[in-house]
Amino acid sequence: MASIQRTPASGQTLNRLIQRGRSLLEALPRSLSAFLISFTILSGLDFFSQLVIEQDFYFVDYLQRIFADIDPLIDIGFAPEVWLAVIGLTLGTLIIVISIAAQSIPKITELYMQDWISLIYVWFLVLSGTHILYVKIITELGWPSLGSTLLNLYIFLPFAIITALPYIFYILKSTQPENVVSQIYHRQQLIIHALAESGNESLFKRSSYVQRWQKKLLDSLNQLDDLLTYVDFKEPQADIIQAISLLLQNYIFHKKNIPTPFFQLTPAVCSDISFKTLFDQFEQIETQQTFYEQKCLRLLGNAYIRFLDGDEFDLASLCGAEMCSITDATLVSKNYYLLNLIIIRLNTMLRFAIKHGIKHNEARNLYNLAFHYRRFIECLIQNQQMDTAQQSFHYLRLYGNEIYHLARTSPALYFIVDVFAAEMKKILILVHQKNWSEQSQRELLEEMLLLDNPPEAHRRDRHRDHSRDQRDQAPNFNNGVRLIQMGLGLFYLKHRYPDFAQRIANDILEDADVLGLELFRRTVSYNCDRLRQAQPKFWEDTDRGNVNLYYSPDIEMLGDFEAMLFNEDALKYLVNKLDHPHS
Known part of the structure; x- marks a missing residue:
């Protein structure tokens, strides 16, 4: 009976130890953590090899029978030079690849410094090269270690030679823009999941701890934004837009499990480029706990403006489509603070689309955005958000009338007024199909009739x-x-x-x-x-x-x-x- 009672306590103790170990590793620079992991593994293997080979005499006799014609004092004079060649080839190629990639992919070095596979592999090469020097020194001093010699020459060295070329291919592939986006996305997902599963709210009462996690989130988003500026190909640009949207949707889903102290604004948020001009709104952002949502929405809005200026119609339309996807996730989670932020962002995007249309007498971006605005209102209707849907419908009508007046100087915009009317018609039909009250339907109809004011x-x-x-x-x-x-x-x-x-x-x-x-x-x-x-x-x-x-x-x-x-x-x-x- 006593042992049964002790089991949960033992499990809790183990979980606390694991949590503390993870926290310690996260607090250290990842390169140092990779060094400690590699050093621990190599030291353990070296100790194990000496223990097995030098203490198990039957195993030694077996090796002597296999290597009967080989001198027990194996010549290792060539090994340091071989290790130097392997390390030089690998690290030299790595430096060249990273240097070339850094010209088109910002902060690629920082991304590499966060890759566990690369860090552990490089430290393995360096420590294995150091290990052979250690073996050579103790051999020359008259303390030969058969276990260490066999481990290095017949396990570490063949493994390094065989994996050097695949590792180079791995680095080449990982520096492709689409793979960089994927790495940043998956790393951000892991951070969000770790926050939601942390379970230890006391850690988040330390401002420095919260700041470190917030910085991780914002740095990855900033890297995606920088990458969007440098990459010229449409496919990775589309991947970046979708990655930002999916990250926000995933964050919305897990937000309820994140400890409340995490949402306090630390210098990591206040000093971020997206918030430096929002000083008067810091209190509101902290109260509504929306710093991450605002960051993602501002990035999508900035990307939309960038695509407008570059005449990238399809990518600009993708930004509008992802706003609708975020709306779906928001309505499921009932995060109504975020719903208001989405309305503001959509209206801001519509304002910039109008400016672009007037300047270039170009209706295409407005044509596409009107479609996504209607989809947004339809999401509200499907989820019984009547007041918000009517408010958004009113905004749509206001912008339609404004476009009509501006079309006198940009005739291509006259067609957009028809587009707005068509989208309003679809909304009114949907409202009728959802059996809204006659009073609500009449109010929306009156709004539409004002479009020809x-x-x-x-x-x-x-x-x-x-x-x-x-x-x-x-x-x-x-x-x-x-x-x-x-x-x-x-x-x-x-x-x-x-x-x-x-x-x-x-x-x-x-x-x-x-x-x-x-x-x-x-x-x-x-x-x-x-x-x-x-x-x-x-x-x-x-x-x-x-x-x-x-x-x-x-x-x-x-x-x-x-x-x-x-x-x-x-x-x-x-x-x-x-x-x-x-x-």
């Missing part, structure tokens, strides 16, 4: 001169948005929401105040013809396939929608508005 500008122009000629010459503004809104109206009619369809029709009727009755009728008829002729697929390909934004599968309801626009009451309303524009 720019007619206010034309209305102000018309109030300056009320002549019928000028009204007839008014611009044919943004038919694309109207087409998409009409398609949404058809959806509502088909699913028996006539009030929503009528609200869209009433909003379209307001265009007559700008265009005049005759031009308005022609415009609506033209839009109806376009809806009838629209096909599900467009005849050209884009980054998001060839789906036609203006296609509506509910075209059979078009007659009913036209009746809403051209019934007798609607026409009387239009005539009255045109005859009394200030009423």
Whole structure:
């Protein structure tokens, strides 16, 4: 009974010893730790060989029978030179490879100094070369050791010669950018897992201990960011973006198991390049425990801007896609502080995409980011985050209106307003399918109808001169948005929401105040013809396939929608508005 009671205590003691040993090794420089490991292994093997060979006389007799024709005093004069050649070949090649790789891969030396395989192997070579010198000295002094001699000449030396070339190939492969990214990623994963499984919260009460772990996390992320700047090939750049995203998702999953004291801000965080300008937010970051999340999101945001400037459309789009993946992980973990950070980052990315679009009259980045913004809102809807989804929908509409005004100087951006309308239409359809309340659906619909609010500008122009000629010459503004809104109206009619369809029709009727009755009728008829002729697929390909934004599968309801626009009451309303524009 007593022995059963002692077993858990013994296990706990062993675990504490292992934990202390790991902590000691982590506190030492990894090169020194590798030296101690290699020295311990070689010393142990040397002691074991002497114990077995020199104390077991039967084994010695067996060796003498095998090596009957060989002088027991083996000549080892050649061995130091052979070891010197092996060490020189290996270390020389290693230095050349690392030096060349350092020109295109930043901090590759630091990465090498963290590789256990390389450090232990190099220390093994150096210590084995030292070991043969030790054997030679004691032999010349008249204290020959058969065990040490056989161990070095017949085990260490053949092993070193055989593994030298594979080790060189290993180093060459490990300096490839994709492998460097993989090494950094796996090392960061191990750090996150170690933090989550530490279980000893008392260690994290020491600021120096916390600072060391935080520095490990941030240094690896900074190395990925530096690597993104130096590497020119798209594949490793994509790997880096995905690595940052996956690290953040994994961190979100394990964060609940990390001791709370770890999230205090130490100089390792405050002095990091991503936080030096956030001095006023340090208290908030520490309270919300989001320094790692903010670091990863800022890196993704900076990468997006970098890809914009380099016209790397596919890589810029990948940044938006990974933001959606992070959102999924955030919603699963219910980390709502992080959800607000993602919204801010997406809006910031959208702002830079708008600036890039204006400067270069280029719509492609906005086209792709609008798609990811809609996916983000859909994630919120799927997880019943109604308030956050409505807020994000409002932001999408605000940016859409801003893009419309800016498109006067960059005409390529007019199409993006249609894209925003199409994404809003998909969101409204999803909200309807999720059976949100009519009040919530109506509020979102009103937001979408504000997307064509720019007619206010034309209305102000018309109030300056009320002549019928000028009204007839008014611009044919943004038919694309109207087409998409009409398609949404058809959806509502088909699913028996006539009030929503009528609200869209009433909003379209307001265009007559700008265009005049005759031009308005022609415009609506033209839009109806376009809806009838629209096909599900467009005849050209884009980054998001060839789906036609203006296609509506509910075209059979078009007659009913036209009746809403051209019934007798609607026409009387239009005539009255045109005859009394200030009423």
